[in-house]
Amino acid sequence: MGKGTLLYAQSGGVTAVINATASAVIQAARAKKVKVLAARNGILGALREDLVDTSKETAAAIRALAHTPGGAFGSCRYKLKSPEQDAAKYRRLLEVLKAHDVRWFLYNGGNDSADTSLKLSRMAAESGYDLTCIGVPKTVDNDLVVTDTCPGFGSAAKYTAVSVAEAALDVAAMADTSTKVFVYEVMGRHAGWLAAAAGLAGQGRDEAPQVILFPEVAYDEAKFLARVAEVVKRVGWCVVVVSEGLRHADGRFVADAGGGTDAFGHSQLGGVGPAIAATVKDRLGLKVHWTVPDYLQRSARHLASKTDLAQAQAVGAKAVEYALKGMNGVMPVIVRTSDSPYRWKIEPAPLEKIANAEKKMPKSFIDRSGYGITGACRRYLQPLVRGEAPPPFRPDGLPAYVRLRLVPVARKLAPFG
Amino acid sequence: MGKGTLLYAQSGGVTAVINATASAVIQAARAKKVKVLAARNGILGALREDLVDTSKETAAAIRALAHTPGGAFGSCRYKLKSPEQDAAKYRRLLEVLKAHDVRWFLYNGGNDSADTSLKLSRMAAESGYDLTCIGVPKTVDNDLVVTDTCPGFGSAAKYTAVSVAEAALDVAAMADTSTKVFVYEVMGRHAGWLAAAAGLAGQGRDEAPQVILFPEVAYDEAKFLARVAEVVKRVGWCVVVVSEGLRHADGRFVADAGGGTDAFGHSQLGGVGPAIAATVKDRLGLKVHWTVPDYLQRSARHLASKTDLAQAQAVGAKAVEYALKGMNGVMPVIVRTSDSPYRWKIEPAPLEKIANAEKKMPKSFIDRSGYGITGACRRYLQPLVRGEAPPPFRPDGLPAYVRLRLVPVARKLAPFG
Incomplete structure (x- = not known):
């Protein structure tokens, strides 16, 4: 050896x-x-x-x-x-x-x-x-057991909280004559960790996100719409964060981002974000905007x-x-x-x-309304998004990300399979 | 007085x-x-x-x-x-x-x-x-005439270029067994300024974005799919940037983010990004992911x-x-x-x-393929995204954005209308 x-x-x-x-x-x-x-x-x-x-x-x-x-x-x-x-x-x-x-x-x-x-x-x-x-x-899913958190999650959580806070300022400025409801779709097919992280964007019932749709809480359309209508009436606008893993009471996903076809057999790749936005538009008659950050949230x-x-x-x-x-x-x-x-x-x-x-999110992290996070959740999440560590930027304004040489090691064996 | x-x-x-x-x-x-x-x-x-x-x-x-x-x-x-x-x-x-x-x-x-x-x-x-x-x-649309650029555009441009560069690193890492084509939808209903800014993410034909779909260039599905297939074959993956204003040769928008209903009369709010992604999936049989940053690009x-x-x-x-x-x-x-x-x-x-x-993007800013930006475009855009100016962050990891008091001025007139 x-x-x-x-x-x-x-x-x-x-x-x-x-x-x-x-x-x-x-x-x-x-x-x-x-x-x-x-x-x-x-x-x-x-x-x-x-x-x-x-x-x-x-x-x-x-x-x-x-x-x-x-x-x-x-x-x-x-x-x-x-x-x-x-x-x-x-x-x-x-x-x-x-x-x-x-x-x-x-x-x-x-x-x-x-x-x-x-x-x-x-x-x-x-x-x-x-x-x-x-x-x-x-x-980024934060679903490993034993460990307190998973590397990658804290940065995705920070991205989510900051992006929700920023978009909310935009929506608040536009709400008088334009967008009243903004829907933000987060990753997390099995657990609402990133959805919960969005909750760090604000405090209290009037700050965004006013509604979080967790995969842990069965989607109740009527109750959700009532909540959104109430928030818009009180605040003037509403930010909804929805987990890609949101499910109906019977366990079906509310939207399957990977599948579905239209009447012509063409794929429909709308995620749960646009689906929820469409529901708000149709049922409440409110102007909506939506975002699906997708890979941006885990590569930022x-x-x-x-x-x-x-x-x-x-x-x-x-x-x-x-x-x-x-x-x-x-x-x-x-x-x-x-x-x-x-x-x-x-x-x-x-x-x-x-x-x-698979580590599930504790029930004690979701508040009684089912649409927000608890103090215990904040205490858990907040330290994970603390501190900034920006990359160096090049003179042209882009981050100085490295590309490795990736020199191959000479093969010693015959190809496999 | x-x-x-x-x-x-x-x-x-x-x-x-x-x-x-x-x-x-x-x-x-x-x-x-x-x-x-x-x-x-x-x-x-x-x-x-x-x-x-x-x-x-x-x-x-x-x-x-x-x-x-x-x-x-x-x-x-x-x-x-x-x-x-x-x-x-x-x-x-x-x-x-x-x-x-x-x-x-x-x-x-x-x-x-x-x-x-x-x-x-x-x-x-x-x-x-x-x-x-x-x-x-x-x-952020950069469409005012006379002025060299419009405040707001440079930051949205920087957000777009950086986000495309980051997502591309993600896609490159996953392409062997997962996502081969990533579709990024940018704002710009009438002109491709932000689509062009995405081009700052990379240099040369193999760096992302390998394909930009400008509103200035009529969408040719067959030509587009051939291009994507060729890039995936050569590079292993492909990042497509598509402007919300992409149109068919007859002037119709390829996808109308604001409208459309399904067979049941429900609104379909899929934008052009998911629509293009669905086309790639169906016609080329490649695994796709897509993002619609929406308000994030103008509030970041x-x-x-x-x-x-x-x-x-x-x-x-x-x-x-x-x-x-x-x-x-x-x-x-x-x-x-x-x-x-x-x-x-x-x-x-x-x-x-x-x-x-309304200031249109010069024809000289789009390269002969119709899918990329020219050197003249780079020379125009690059200074606009230069330099970083991050906000101060609070100890809890979120930016220290201010909320004004907004003290009303006493009214002197009767209500109007």
Whole structure:
């Protein structure tokens, strides 16, 4: 066995700060003279033996990764099945790792990735190959269990709160003769974490957003419309935040952004935002505008949360520390030790506890009306959006985002599959 | 006649920096010991005698206006007809102005507002009332003639270029297994200025946005789809920017965001962005995502252009200077004296030249493919997005936007209409 290399890969939807984790991983490994390879497009790069040699990147480029959104090595939406069902793939993975003397595998993703890391570590152990697997948390959905929050969420939350606050000032100015109701669609198919974050934009019942439609609360059209009408009457205008995961009482999504066809069989890609806006227009006769920020909310590195950035870097550095200590099958998680002042630390947690589980938003975070957030929710969320960490900007007015060289590692094996 | 007051009002769609103009107006007037009243909701506030006394605002609040988006005094979408058709309204305006000894009227808006200012100044002159009317430019649409650019546009342009660059990094990371084509809808019903600004996000044919659909170029679906397919084949993914004003060859809008109903008579509020995305999905079988930033693009003060902010303040200060000099019927416009280094100055231009006219984007700004911008376009646009001017942030992570007291001025007249 040689000195061993560390393999890093990114998985799932990328965030404004996943590259900050990558940056911290590479810097921490370099400090320990450990060579870091990165798999292109997550676990698929490992299967394909499509690896890049991060030692070919300059120190400045690796530093700049910390302020560059997206996923510099490519990510993937790809879940390995069980080692029984996907035996050939697991064998291939192990072959690739062995061929490149990979002794530490860091998979940066959500609960699927934690599951993949866990299965891989078990398989390596069974086959007698010395491999330490670490899951590194990341997701704007904030749905990993055990950890207090997930790197990426705080920045998306900040983007959402700021954008809602800004749009509300616009709507307030226009409401006399124009738009009365503004609908803002946020991500979060399974849980209302980002919808709740929008609540940080204002305080009290008259400040925007006056109505939040959570995936946790069944959509009641009549009640919703009554609420909007009441707010418009009192305030003059209303901002509605709606989660893409909003459902009817029977569990159906109110709008399926991915599907639906019109009478001619053409796809209809309207999300829940425009659907809710159309309902307000038709039923209340009010002028509406709507926005679907989509990827902007998870890639807006220019408006990242400083707290989130620090946590994204901390989990990266700790992941390397745990790996080199041989702490197999763990994830560095964020532990909150105090709300105010906000204090946190990183601790290892077993991947068994995290893989495939999903953290729901507590019922106590939604107020009794069902349309707002509680004080407990604010206390949880507020520290996560604190602080600014803007990227450097170029003289031409755009952020100085880095593009890596991505020098490929020479293949040692025959192509797979 | 007393010393006289200055009346300021905001009109049309608000911007990230229209309040910076208001801030400069009030500061310049205060420096000259001139009292500033503001009409609520533009010219409607003047008709309704719904005025606020800006002298009740602190100096700190007026300074903070410069970093607060929206329209602090309320805006309106309301166009007065000719003095013949709307005679009663013009008479009422003059009564209100006289009642409050308004000797200077500054209307901050687009070409409709320039027209209103012009008509009002003529009517005052005819009736022997000493009134100086100034139009103050503002519009994210960048469609005022004479002026080099319009305050508000540069910040929306910067927001667009940065957001496209960020989303492109996301798409590039996901393309291997997920989204291949991302569609970004920009404002600009009549001209492609903001669509062109998206072009600043990248350079060369492989950087995003690889395809811009301008309102100036008739939509050719087959040609567009061939282009997207070619880009996806070469680059692996494609970012499409589409103007809300995109039209078919016969002049019809490709999607009417304001209208359309489904088979049940329910409103369909999908814009052109989701419509184009659906076409790509159906015809090319590629996974798509789309965004409609809507009001976010014109209210994102957190990402304002420093150049735009400086110009918004400069036109406000100059408007007061011109007003107090009695330069009736003019607008302070931005004159570009050099591209590189970018130099500009403010000069007065007659409102006759500006009212109701519309600046189109030059044909020379769109490249031969019809899907990109030219070097001439870059030279024009780039200085406008240069420099950052972020607002101060509060300890809770949100921008410290100000809310004015808006103390009403006692009414002196009977209600109108």
